[in-house]
Amino acid sequence: xxxxxxxxxxTWLFRKRAVREVADAANAALDKLNKNTKAHWSDxxxxxxxxxxxxxxxxxxxxxxxxxxxxxxxxxxxDADDAARRARQDAxxxxxxxxxxxxxDLAREGCRKALHQWELDIRAIRCAExxxxxxKPVS
Numbered sequence: 001x002x003x004x005x006x007x008x009x010x011t012w013l014f015r016k017r018a019v020r021e022v023a024d025a026a027n028a029a030l031d032k033l034n035k036n037t038k039a040h041w042s043d044x045x046x047x048x049x050x051x052x053x054x055x056x057x058x059x060x061x062x063x064x065x066x067x068x069x070x071x072x073x074x075x076x077x078x079d080a081d082d083a084a085r086r087a088r089q090d091a092x093x094x095x096x097x098x099x100x101x102x103x104x105d106l107a108r109e110g111c112r113k114a115l116h117q118w119e120l121d122i123r124a125i126r127c128a129e130x131x132x133x134x135x136k137p138v139s
Contacts, residue, residue, distance in 0.1 A: 001115055005108045012104050019107075020095075023114055027088065030121040037128045044133075045131050049074040069132040080124035087117035 004012075004019050011103035038046070048066045052074050066074075091113035 084120040
């Protein structure tokens with residue numbers, strides 16, 4: 001992806017499919033790692049994360065049976081996941097616009113955005129790797 005940022009218009013026309021394949025493979029690998037990481041969570045944490053994820057922007061708290069530590073953890077992971085998801089969409093949009101306009105500057109920007117998105121994905125995965133062990137709710 002870094003090398004693609006230096007390509008000429010001509011090279012982009014012939015190699016853009018390779019960039020898409022690399023991006024798709026990287027996204028698939030990161031998605032799989034994210035899923036595998038969360039598969040190791042306890043049922044309590046999975047349930048709390050699902051509750052936070054299903055609220056779609058509502059500012060209500062997690063169920064009262066969840067400890068403050070778990071609530072903080074799932075909100076932190078959700079925020080990291082959301083940032084990575086927004087960055088992925090931003091990169092996708094940049095590549096789509098570059099394709100539409102045949103604009104190498106926009107394609108380069110798409111590459112930069114994809115690299116940034118992968119960094120955010122890795123941060124979100126690292127954040128999800130350290131779930132709390134406490135299951136006692138705060139009174």
